[in-house]
Amino acid sequence: MTDTLSKIEKRTAYTLLLPAVFLVFAIVLFPIFANIWISFKEVQLKDIRIPEPRVKKIVKTISEDNTKLKIVYRLRNSSLIENIDNIKFLDKLPTNIEPIDLDSRCTFRSKKIQCDFGNWEAKYRENFEIVVQNVNKVKIDKNSIKSQKPKLSGDADNILLTTKFTLKNFKQVFNENEFLDLLLTTFYFTFFGTVGAIIFGMFAAQLVNQKFYGRTFMRSILLFPYVGPVVALAYTWTLLLDPNSGTLNALLINFGVLDKPINLLGQKYIELNFMGFDIKLRLALTTVIMFEIWRYFPLAFLFILARLQAVPKDLYEAAEVDGAGPLRKFVNITLPQITAILSILFMIRFIWNFNKFEDIFLLTGGASGTRTLPINVYQQGFAVSNIGMGSAVSIVIVVLLIIFMIVYFKLIGKRANEI
Amino acid sequence: MKYKPLLIYLFISSVFLTLISSIWKIMATLQGLKLTEINLNMNFILALLLSLSFILIGKKINHQMKILTLSLFFTFSYILINESAPIWYDIGIFLITLFFTNRLKNYDTNLLKEDFISEKIFFDFLSLFAIVFFAFVILFPFYLMFVTSFKTQAALLFNPLDLSINFANNLAEVFKSYFIIFKTYDFGRYIYTSSIVSIGTVIITLIFAIPAAYAVARLNFFGKTFLSTSILVIYMFPAIVLVIPLYTVFSQLGLRNSIEGLLIVYTATTLPVAIYMLQGYFKSIPKEIEDAGLMDGQNWFGIIIKIIIPLSLPAIASVALYVFMIAWNEFLFSLMFLDNPKSFTLSRAINHLTGDAETPRQYLMAGSVIVTLPILLIFVYFEKYLVSGLTAGSVKG
Numbered sequence: 047m048t049d050t051l052s053k054i055e056k057r058t059a060y061t062l063l064l065p066a067v068f069l070v071f072a073i074v075l076f077p078i079f080a081n082i083w084i085s086f087k088e089v090q091l092k093d094i095r096i097p098e099p100r101v102k103k104i105v106k107t108i109s110e111d112n113t114k115l116k117i118v119y120r121l122r123n124s125s126l127i128e129n130i131d132n133i134k135f136l137d138k139l140p141t142n143i144e145p146i147d148l149d150s151r152c153t154f155r156s157k158k159i160q161c162d163f164g165n166w167e168a169k170y171r172e173n174f175e176i177v178v179q180n181v182n183k184v185k186i187d188k189n190s191i192k193s194q195k196p197k198l199s200g201d202a203d204n205i206l207l208t209t210k211f212t213l214k215n216f217k218q219v220f221n222e223n224e225f226l227d228l229l230l231t232t233f234y235f236t237f238f239g240t241v242g243a244i245i246f247g248m249f250a251a252q253l254v255n256q257k258f259y260g261r262t263f264m265r266s267i268l269l270f271p272y273v274g275p276v277v278a279l280a281y282t283w284t285l286l287l288d289p290n291s292g293t294l295n296a297l298l299i300n301f302g303v304l305d306k307p308i309n310l311l312g313q314k315y316i317e318l319n320f321m322g323f324d325i326k327l328r329l330a331l332t333t334v335i336m337f338e339i340w341r342y343f344p345l346a347f348l349f350i351l352a353r354l355q356a357v358p359k360d361l362y363e364a365a366e367v368d369g370a371g372p373l374r375k376f377v378n379i380t381l382p383q384i385t386a387i388l389s390i391l392f393m394i395r396f397i398w399n400f401n402k403f404e405d406i407f408l409l410t411g412g413a414s415g416t417r418t419l420p421i422n423v424y425q426q427g428f429a430v431s432n433i434g435m436g437s438a439v440s441i442v443i444v445v446l447l448i449i450f451m452i453v454y455f456k457l458i459g460k461r462a463n464e465i
Numbered sequence: 466m467k468y469k470p471l472l473i474y475l476f477i478s479s480v481f482l483t484l485i486s487s488i489w490k491i492m493a494t495l496q497g498l499k500l501t502e503i504n505l506n507m508n509f510i511l512a513l514l515l516s517l518s519f520i521l522i523g524k525k526i527n528h529q530m531k532i533l534t535l536s537l538f539f540t541f542s543y544i545l546i547n548e549s550a551p552i553w554y555d556i557g558i559f560l561i562t563l564f565f566t567n568r569l570k571n572y573d574t575n576l577l578k579e580d581f582i583s584e585k586i587f588f589d590f591l592s593l594f595a596i597v598f599f600a601f602v603i604l605f606p607f608y609l610m611f612v613t614s615f616k617t618q619a620a621l622l623f624n625p626l627d628l629s630i631n632f633a634n635n636l637a638e639v640f641k642s643y644f645i646i647f648k649t650y651d652f653g654r655y656i657y658t659s660s661i662v663s664i665g666t667v668i669i670t671l672i673f674a675i676p677a678a679y680a681v682a683r684l685n686f687f688g689k690t691f692l693s694t695s696i697l698v699i700y701m702f703p704a705i706v707l708v709i710p711l712y713t714v715f716s717q718l719g720l721r722n723s724i725e726g727l728l729i730v731y732t733a734t735t736l737p738v739a740i741y742m743l744q745g746y747f748k749s750i751p752k753e754i755e756d757a758g759l760m761d762g763q764n765w766f767g768i769i770i771k772i773i774i775p776l777s778l779p780a781i782a783s784v785a786l787y788v789f790m791i792a793w794n795e796f797l798f799s800l801m802f803l804d805n806p807k808s809f810t811l812s813r814a815i816n817h818l819t820g821d822a823e824t825p826r827q828y829l830m831a832g833s834v835i836v837t838l839p840i841l842l843i844f845v846y847f848e849k850y851l852v853s854g855l856t857a858g859s860v861k862g
Contacts, residue, residue, distance in 0.1 A: 052685065058765050059686035062676035066736050067692075069673060073711070073733030074699055080710035094713045253595050264596065266848055267603055269855070273844045274607075275794040277812040278833030281819065282610040285826055293495070293609060296625040300494065301503050340602070348855060371581030372588045401703030404796045408816070420705040427709050428801075440706040451701060 078444060084437040086211040091431035097125030097202035099133050099166065105192050108177070112185045114146075116177050119196060121163070123170040130170075133200035135161035140190045142181045149174070166200070215438035224417075232418040234328070235335060235406070236399040242339035244391055247346025248384075252376075254347070255354045265351075272344040280408035283337055287311055314415040330414035334406055338399065346391055353387045354380070393454045397447065419443050473583040474520070474572065479512035481590045482565050485597060486512075486543075489561060493554050497627035500548055507546050515539045519566060523573040532566035568593070607837070614831035615639050621827065642831035650828070651806070652814065652835060659793060659811040659836075662724060666731040666792040667785045670739050673732065674784070678743035679769055683755070693744070700737040704797045707734075712801050722805045730798050735788045742787075742854070746780035747773060779850065786847055787854030793840055811836040 102120040119137075123130055135152070137159045139145070145154055152161035159176065180186050219225060254265050271279065286293050287310040295307035308316070308329070316329040357380065365375050403420040406412060412421035419439060427436025487503055494500050515535060522531055540559040544550075576582065612628045613621065617638070620627065632639060646652045680686070681693055711730065712721075720726035750773065758768045774781065799813040809817060815832040818824045844851055 055684050056686045059680040059684035059689075062680040062684075062765065063686075063692070066673040066677035066740060069729070069733045070699060070736050073730055074702060074707060074737075077707040077710035077714075078702060080714070081706060084710060084713070089713075094716050096717050249595060250599060253592050253599070256592060258592075258596065260596075264600065266845060268599065269844070269852070270603055270607065270841065272855075273790065273840060273851075275796075275812055275833075275836045275840060277794075277796050277815050278610065278837045279606065281815065281829055281833055282606045285613065285830070286606060286609055291622055291625045293625055293628070297491065297494065300501055300626060302501065345855070348852065369580065371584045373584050397701055398703070401705055403703075403705045408796075420703070423705050423709070427712075433709055433713060436709045440709060444702070444706050447702065447706075451698065 081437045081440045081444070084434060085215055085441045086213070087434050088212050088214060089433040091428065091433055093127055094433065095124055097123065097128035097130055099130055099198040099200045100124050101196050101198050103196055105188055107188065113183050114177060114179045115186050115188065115191060116175060117191065119174040121172045121174055123166045123168060125168055125202065127168050128202050129165060129167050130200040130202040131165045133163040133166060133198065135163055135196065135198055137196040138194050139178060143178050143186060144181055146177045146179055148176065215434045218435060219438045219442060228417060228419060228422055231331065231415065232400065234331060235338070235418055236396055238335045239338035239399045240392055240395045242335065243343040243395060244346045244388060246339055246343035248350055250343065250347040251350035251354055254351055268347055269344045271341045276404045277408060279341065280337070280405060284311065284409060287333065311410050312414050328415055330410055330416050334409055334416050337409060338402065338405055341405065342395065346395070349387055349391055350384055353384050357383045393457070397450050397454070400447070400450070401443065470577040470582045471520070474577060474586050475513055475516050477586055477590045478516045478569065479509055481594055482512040482515070483509045484594060485561055485565070486558060488597060488601060489557055493550070493557070494626055495628045497624065497629050498550060498554065500550060502548055504547055508543070511539065511542055511546065519569055520572060520574065528570060532563060535566055536562040610830050610833050610837065613827055614642050614834050616827050618825045618827065642827045646828050646831050650818065652832060655809050655811045655814040656835065658724065658809065662727050662731065662810055663789050663792040665728050666735065667788050669728060669732045670735050670788050671781065671785060674736055674739035674743055675774065676769060678740045678747055679773060681740060682744040682747035696737045696741050700741065704734065708797065708801050715802060721802050722808045724808065726802055727798065731792045731795060735791055739784050739788060742784050743777070743780060746777050750776050782850045783854035786843065786851045790840060790851065
């Protein structure tokens with residue numbers, strides 16, 4: 047009895063899970079594996095069109111003889127690289143209409159024109175003509191012929207399904223002398239974006255954890271940057287930082303802080319003189335990191351605030367009795383209480399910032415030294431139109447990601463459920 | 466009397482007052498006022514004198530009288546050493562000083578003798594300043610977006626510092642950008658598409674996620690632990706690594722430029738987190754209630770519909786709002802999959818506007834306001850639900 051019950055339970059569980067699991071498999075897991083396949087192929091963006099024979103039918107009148115019509119079929123191979131084999135053509139004619147001097151590749155039987163065009167190489171084009179006449183020698187209705195759509199079929203290899211593989215993409219990814227630079231930029235962006243967001247989030251959480259007038263209002267608006275759509279926010283920042291008529295530059299010039307505007311998003315380096323040292327700062331990258339911090343510190347804030355509110359109040363009271371000041375209380379009570387959440391936040395945000403695409407893409411498009419790995423996927427795949435290269439860069443990202451995740455689960459995997 | 470706390474008090478409070486009055490000056494400049502001198506040094510010395518006289522007077526006179534006279538003195542001296550400005554600006558300075566001196570109410574020579582008073586003063590003013598700082602830094606871009614959408618191109622180029630809205634003008638002129646983006650750029654259609662896609666994603670995700678989450682939370686089956694860990698792992702994989710294979714497959718299947726394609730992708734990418742959030746909640750529902758349902762002869766379908774869903778409405782609301790937010794704000798997939806303006810979502814449409822360098826920025830900002838406002842309103846209205854959704858699901862970002 048119990049055996050059948052557990053069987054029913056199992057079957058129910060699988061039925062309930064199947065739709066969700068199937069969808070996630072098809073859209074999330076399958077592409078990750080498909081990336082491996084594509085990354086070993088030489089595929090351009092234009093190649094992913096399915097090779098198919100195409101036809102456009104044009105009907106022309108023949109002057110001085112309205113009992114005859116000329117039909118022109120513009121035939122072509124849609125693919126620029128693949129051959130199509132065994133092409134069959136079929137078109138129907140209305141009753142009482144028949145072709146004259148039919149091409150040798152074709153036959154006419156019971157109102158149907160059937161042709162065997164054989165093989166077409168890539169980019170093949172042909173204007174195929176048929177002259178038709180009315181058997182009863184009366185005027186042919188042009189529309190009756192036009193309305194019939196011809197059919198074409200053929201066999202072709204889909205480039206994505208062939209078994210031609212190459213290592214060229216990976217060689218290119220690693221041999222490009224910018225790869226190290228790309229990796230470094232990604233790590234700068236990820237690390238400083240993560241740390242900055244956590245530090246600001248911690249300040250904000252400390253702030254909101256106190257009592258003051260307008261605290262709930264403050265808590266709401268602190269989350270605005272995270273809730274707002276990235277497109278709108280990124281373009282607002284671009285406008286704010288614009289060197290020609292942006293508010294920030296105009297303000298700084300107005301108060302005499304700057305002599306001439308600086309292009310915060312379009313300038314790769316800026317020379318700073320700090321206490322006698324000349325520092326070369328990655329300006330555009332820093333600005334992008336600032337945006338990243340601005341947009342994601344609310345998340346750190348939310349987590350840390352939730353943790354802070356769970357810290358027992360008597361800990362602070364006891365510390366006060368022992369004569370501890372505010373700074374000591376923070377260092378000796380608050381910090382130890384939130385280290386767990388800080389490390390979890392750091393790992394999670396690190397992984398997510400590592401994959402950040404939209405923010406950088408919308409602010410700089412990857413120009414002026416802000417090209418990170420995810421931006422490179424887009425640029426290789428869609429700007430350079432090399433799908434294979436784009437996939438190869440994706441694979442690099444996935445491998446790094448798996449390494450991060452192993453570290454994450456090794457270090458704090460068990461504690462992740464506490465939050 | 467200790468001198469260290471006194472000096473720290475004087476320094477911190479003066480810095481605070483100087484910074485706040487400078488922020489007020491910047492805000493006034495952004496309303497079109499022509500001010501070009503920050504004048505930090507002089508104002509700092511003035512604030513120093515104010516703090517010093519406050520502590521010296523102590524509790525000798527009535528508090529109200531004291532802050533009123535001191536603020537008036539400060540404001541008049543401020544007017545003397547700074548550029549001339551309209552009366553509303555000076556009133557603002559007066560109110561800031563009044564607020565500041567009122568904050569100092571408890572400060573006198575006795576208080577400065579307390580333990581850790583320097584630290585306390587420091588944190589007191591730091592948190593006051595932080596409130597102003599955070600509010601300013603966060604709200605300013607939103608304010609800029611809002612105001613720019615009401616401006617004309619000429620006004621924006623003539624004085625980028627003037628961020629005031631003049632509603633006294635012709636109203637049609639003020640809302641011109643909005644009329645144009647609806648008429649010329651067809652934003653009505655994009656709002657429609659975005660709503661359909663977001664609401665559709667929420668509904669389909671819930672239909673798929675609720676049964677799956679129930680199975681993970683309640684039923685025993687082979688591979689359960691594996692499944693529940695892989696949910697989180699799958700969730701960690703970013704959209705950017707899925708984009709190329711999905712693009713190629715969707716191109717060949719003809720699913721690009723279609724709402725169906727977007728719905729499939731959005732649902733699949735939000736499903737893991739929806740299942741993760743819901744199963745956590747389902748586990749907290751007492752099993753006895755379900756057993757009672759089983760006794761009544763309900764099958765799993767009846768249990769989910771009649772017991773689980775009514776009991777977990779708050780969690781479902783959180784998930785729904787969170788998924789809605791993700792779908793509404795999503796950009797990467799809509800950038801990749803949509804290139805026909807007929808099927809654009811709002812985010813994609815705004816991105817498309819920037820493709821033409823000639824597009825005036827006030828149209829861009831009007832579009833941004835249109836995409837931002839609904840999500841912010843929903844957030845403010847349903848804050849409780851969305852915040853719990855964010856906390857549970859914010860492993861993603």
